[in-house]
Amino acid sequence: MGEPEDKYLNFHEMELDDRILKAIVKLQWSTPTLIQSKSIPLQLEGKDVLVRARTGSGKTAAFTIPIIQKVLNLKKTAMHQEVKAVILAPSRELCSQICSVIKDLTIKCSREVRTVDVAPNVALNIQKPLLVEKPDIIVGTPARVLMHLKSGTLDLKDSLEVLVIDEADLIFSFGYKDEVEEITSYLPKIYQAVLASATLSEDVNKLKTLVLHNPVILKLEEPELAPASQLSHYHMLAEEMDKATILYSLLKLHLIRGKTIIFVNTVDKCYKIKLYLEQFRIPTCVLNSELPAAIRCHSVYQFNQGVYDIIVASDEKSLDETIYTDKKPKEVKSKRRKDKESGVSRGIDFQFVANVINFDFPLDVQSYIHRAGRTARGNNQGSVLSFISIKEKVLLDKVEEHLRAGLNDVAVFKKYQFKLEEVEPFKYRAQDAWRSVTKIAVREARLKEIKQEIFNCQKLKGYFEDNPTDLQVLRHDKTLHTVKVQEHLADVPEYMLPPSLKSLAGMKRKRKTYRNISTFKKTKFDAAAKNPLLSMNSLNLKL
Structure with missing residues (x-):
């Protein structure tokens, strides 16, 4: 069925x-x-509805509002408390985000509409008391929901009214095909179903056949990304060492303003950049599939709350690490344990992101679209800056070709001409800092993070109380030799400042070191930062 031609309704008209x-x-x-x-x-x-809309278009509220309304309607005549809706999502972060939206929407009726998130990876017995009370809405990954159905802690056969599958095009790619098919055997014969997806792929069509009955298909005539007036795309040719120098210069000189996500393609690179930036006193947090779910959600929360303005995220394709050959990208299976129920470029609601920086260019078109979709959400402006090595040029061409096809062959990417000679003094510092982050330093930083998680783990709290010697051994283990932070690197002396920036800020040559360039924050240069990346136009480091 095609898209209905109803007029646009406001909330109070629904x-x-x-x-x-x-x-x-x-x-x-x-x-x-x-x-x-x-x-x-x-x-x-x-x-039944199949919703296809781009990232950031408000899909979550589009299916949670009707569910809440339906629960409130049913409560008027219900004789018992029952589970009325199940929402399936491919990652724990997305499940947590959906619950947060529901919580905000039910703030005036929280006693009438109860929601439980079963996605956290805890023992089923811990969640059993919550499910015994039969909450109105269950949110979880397919694997976790199926586990509860099999164990008998969740029964939907006679009560389910609505099934929602969010990010439907990722469900199969996250390996949930068998789980979803088995879940349907535990559902009643008649129920309302909603699929929400950013794309209408072959996998979505399979899900459509599996759970939908004569659905209305809403395929909105809108671009995959925000328009050029709202979202700017830039690219810059640079090899890895130059990428590091440019990143340091942009951040330390505050030429990039606002919340920023730096995307890389592997977990190790994620930590390398974090350790690299910390040497210059640039605080960052990390997000990747090998972190426990609680830490991932906490990192997103800290970023959204403004504790950190920069988050370094590893967006591993198919949760595998990838290497480049002279011909094409080659996937290499990682031996490390990764959480398949995690997602970085898709689903997570990073709030008010001004910039996305692709330190490593994404491996396919859809990954670029989903990364870029983290910014320019709602009515906010955003920018995407991609660093491109020679080997990554072919990937850029594919993305350019795809995006131009939807814009009547209009060029999408603008060339970002960064003059490295303007920041030559930064280059020496960057090289030393980058080389100091060795594989051993990365490994030990990750070990330190794991130890901290062990100390904070509630499950092990009782064990350590009974076995204090084990805790002492962990605490007195050898010191981890992570990268040494040199205090003077936090400063940017005047001689390191580009001449064009000195002129713009109205500085005199006799002035001394500027701590973190804090004196720039109220200068004319600030007015040029309406779009954070466009402030470079005011310098000779032009776009």
């Missing part, structure tokens, strides 16, 4: 419960997004 409307007002959502305006009325009518 016959939503007053408690939901009050929550929406508190969230300051003045008008629904296109996907919300079109899909919410259809879901309220009880129709």
Whole structure:
């Protein structure tokens, strides 16, 4: 069925419960997004819906609002407490995010609408008491939901009203095909189903056949990414050492403003950049598939709350590490244990991201689209800057070709001409700092992180109380020789500043060292930073 030609409705025209409307007002959502305006009325009518909309279009609220409304309606005549809705998502981070949205939307009816997230990787017995109370909405990954169904702690046969599968195009690629097929055997014959996806791939069509019945297909006529007026794409040719120098210069001189995600392709590179930047007193946090789910969610929370303005994320394709040959990318299976229920470039709601920096260029078109989709969300401006090595040029060409096809062959990427000679003094510091982050330093930094997690683990708290000697052994283990931080690297002496920047800031040559360039924050240069990356136009380090 094609897209219906209904008029665009506002929230107050959708016959939503007053408690939901009050929550929406508190969230300051003045008008629904296109996907919300079109899909919410259809879901309220009880129709199966296949929603295709780009990242950042408001898909989560588009299916949670109708679920909450349905639960409130059913509560008026219900005789017992029952599970009415199940939301499946491919990663634990996304499950946590969905629960957060539901919590915000039910702030005025939290006693009537109860939600449980079963995605955390804990023993089933720990979650059993929560499920015995039969919460109205269950959120979880397919694997966790299936485990509860098999164990008998969750029964949906007679109560389920709505099934939602979010990021449907990732469900199969995360290895959940068998789990989803088995889950359907535990469901009633009649229920409403919703699939939400950024793409309509072959896998989505398989899921559509499996769970949907005569669905309305909402394939919105909108680009995969925000328009050029909102999202700017830049690329710069640079090999790894130059990438490191440029990254240090941009961040230390505050030429990039606002929250920034730095994407790399491997976990080790993720830690290498973190240790590299920390030598210059540039605080960062990391996110990758090998971190425990609790740490991943905490890292996202700290980033969103502004504790950190920079997060370094490893976006490993298919959760495998990749190497380059002269011909094409070659996947290499990693021996390390990675959490398949994690996601970095997809699903996670990084809030108010101003810039995405691709230190390593993504390995395919969709990965680029999803990385770029982390910024320019809602009505916010955003920029994507991609560092391109010679071997990565072929990947850039593929992305350019794909994006140009949707824009009537209009060029998407602008060349970012960074004059390295302008920051030559930075280069020597960058080289020393980059080389000091050895494989051993990366490995020991990760060991330090693992030890810290062991100390903080609630599961092991009782064990250490009974075995204090083991705790002492861990605490008095050999000191990990991570990268030494030299205090003077936090300063940027005047002689290191590009001449064009001195002129712009109105500086005099006799001035001394500027700690973290804090004196720049109120200069004319700040006015040039309406779009963080565009501030480079004001320097001779032009785009």
